[in-house]
Amino acid sequence: MSLFRNNPGYRESYSGNKLRGGGLRLGAPIIIALVIAGFSYFRYCSTETYNEYLGIYQHISLTPEQEIAIGLQSKPAMIQEYGGMDPDQRAQALVQETGASLVQKSVASKTPYQYQFHLLADPNTINAFALPGGQIFITRALFNQLQTKDQLAGVLGHEIGHVIARHAGERIEKDQLWQGIAGAAGIAMGDYQSAQAAQQIAALISLKYGRDQELQSDNLGVRFMMDAGFKPEELIGVMEILKQASGGQSREEFTSTHPDPENRKEKIKEAIDQYRQANQQNGQSQ
Numbered sequence: 001m002s003l004f005r006n007n008p009g010y011r012e013s014y015s016g017n018k019l020r021g022g023g024l025r026l027g028a029p030i031i032i033a034l035v036i037a038g039f040s041y042f043r044y045c046s047t048e049t050y051n052e053y054l055g056i057y058q059h060i061s062l063t064p065e066q067e068i069a070i071g072l073q074s075k076p077a078m079i080q081e082y083g084g085m086d087p088d089q090r091a092q093a094l095v096q097e098t099g100a101s102l103v104q105k106s107v108a109s110k111t112p113y114q115y116q117f118h119l120l121a122d123p124n125t126i127n128a129f130a131l132p133g134g135q136i137f138i139t140r141a142l143f144n145q146l147q148t149k150d151q152l153a154g155v156l157g158h159e160i161g162h163v164i165a166r167h168a169g170e171r172i173e174k175d176q177l178w179q180g181i182a183g184a185a186g187i188a189m190g191d192y193q194s195a196q197a198a199q200q201i202a203a204l205i206s207l208k209y210g211r212d213q214e215l216q217s218d219n220l221g222v223r224f225m226m227d228a229g230f231k232p233e234e235l236i237g238v239m240e241i242l243k244q245a246s247g248g249q250s251r252e253e254f255t256s257t258h259p260d261p262e263n264r265k266e267k268i269k270e271a272i273d274q275y276r277q278a279n280q281q282n283g284q285s286q
Contacts (some may be wrong), residue, residue, distance in 0.1 A: 047173050053107050053164055054220075060169035062132070064112045067169060071133030072114075078137060082127075086140050095119045095138060098149060098168035099156045105228040108160050115163070117156060119143060126245045130159040132168040145241045153225050154235035161220030167213045211259045215267050222271040226279070232272045239265045 011048045047061045062070075079085060086092060086202045099117030103109055113134035128138040136159045138152075146152050162168070243261040259267075 031160030051164075051166065052246070053111055058154045058166060058170055059165070060166055061173060062166075062169040064133070067166070068112075068114055070168075071131035071135040074131050075135050078129075078131065078135075079120065082122040082125065082139055084121045086119040086121045086143075088119070091140075091143065092119050093245075094149070095143070095152065095156070098152050099136060099160070102153060102157050102224045102228050102230075106224040107227075108164055108224065110126055111164055113163055115160070126242070127157045127205065128159055130162040132163070132166075134163050136160065136163070141240075144243070147237065148234055150225070150231045150234035151232040151238050151241075153228065154221055154232070154238045157221035157224040157228075157230075158217045159234070160224055161217035162213070165216055167217070171210070171213070187250070214258050216266065218264055218268055219271045222268060223275055226272075226275050232268070232275075236265050237267050239268070 045059075047059045048057055049060050050056075082171050096117045098113065103115050108115065115134040115136065118135070118137045120137050122139040123141050123144075125139050126142045126145065128136075128142055130136045136156060138155055138159075142155065143152070146155070218235065221235055225232045225235065239261040246261075
């Protein structure tokens with residue numbers, strides 16, 4: 001028998017939530033927020049898949065066939081955005097030959113992706129990027145800055161890394177997860193400013209995730225360069241080019257989609273040592 005049930009001075013209300021029989025009854029916004037957050041997390045966990053080429057588990061819902069289709073569909077728009085294809089056929093052939101060498105002599109050759117390498121005509125934008133499924137681009141502005149074929153191999157190897165690591169698909173799933181959680185937090189807090197703060201936190205987490213992907217692609221780029229007989233140290237020279245392109249000033253890494261070039265250079269050196277030691281051990285064991 002409750003000591004308080006018949007006490008007229010007893011009140012059940014606590015900041016919008018109610019106590020009934022000693023239990024806490026959550027308000028509707030909190031319940032809705034929990035459902036949204038739970039669904040987002042469950043959906044994210046259900047997308048786990050194994051990347052046999054890298055030996056890692058990832059959260060991706062796209063199939064390789066869908067990735068290839070997305071890349072081919074997006075290709076014309078990317079070419080148009082960067083001023084079309086560069087008319088220099090010798091330069092185009094060099095890009096294609098270098099990219100093909102990296103693919104043929106590395107684990108990339110075992111993947112289902114349709115690798116195609118393109119030199120874009122844009123003379124001002126220093127950039128290289130990969131679309132899902134194997135469409136890889138480098139601008140004339142960046143191409144002109146490269147001093148050796150090994151540096152070109154470093155750029156293309158990095159972009160191949162994005163494709164094999166399926167970074168676009170990973171990013172889609174991670175962004176959906178954090179958007180769902182941020183939306184749930186906004187509903188639970190019940191005001192516009194709190195919702196905005198939650199979205200900003202989610203955006204910063206997404207930036208950190210993007211920087212991790214860049215470092216992973218640098219690591220894979222070193223691996224592919226060594227597999228194909230290129231000098232991996234030349235990728236460090238590419239980082240110098242990127243640093244100069246940014247005015248020689250380091251950006252605040254915390255708010256950037258890419259790691260600081262100096263940080264990338266150190267990680268590249270570590271990757272070179274890592275793969276050289278592994279190659280030496282493999283050679284001794286054979």
